């Protein structure tokens with residue numbers, strides 16, 4: 001049976017510690033100055049009435065991935081489970097996929113000279129029934145991941161309970177990453 005993976009990022013629980021980004025770097029040997037996942041911080045409000053907001057940036061595993069359709073060598077491809085991967089041996093570094101990705105999620109690995117992005121840690125973790133490194137490391141449980149067909153899973157239950165935002169949904173890319181938006185607000 002094909003899986004229906006989803007990764008949820010709860011902006012209300014994130015504290016911007018970057019542990020997810022560091023865990024990803026270690027798990028995937030991501031070189032300095034490039035990243036597969038990063039959490040950006042934004043300041044909200046006007047002094048002294050300030051608040052912080054955090055935003056996760058990474059591949060959102062589109063169900064309709066523009067990066068795949070532009071790839072001239074089929075190095076970018078989609079698995080049966082709908083995850084988007086890159087075959088390093090077939091990548092010619094033409095950068096078409098980098099330009100096609102509306103989420104700015106791809107980059108050239110300067111050590112290997114091939115394109116990379118988040119893979120949900122599929123090879124090293126998810127295919128072995130482990131959580132992606134970022135999810136297992138987050139100290140506040142801001143991240144949850146799993147198969148949406150499993151009704152008892154946290155990712156399914158949270159998806160039922162919360163209002164979800166799918167980034168740039170208007171593009172029709174159908175992301176497998178969803179956000180639970182910040183509802184802290186700024187006190188007046």
Ligand code: SF4
Nearest residue numbers: 059060062065067101
């Ligand atoms: S976010 Fe970008 S790299 Fe990831 S699947 Fe979508 S188009 Fe491809």
Ligand code: SF4
Nearest residue numbers: 014015017018020138
């Ligand atoms: S590890 Fe968790 S709390 Fe820390 S930045 Fe990442 S998502 Fe936010």
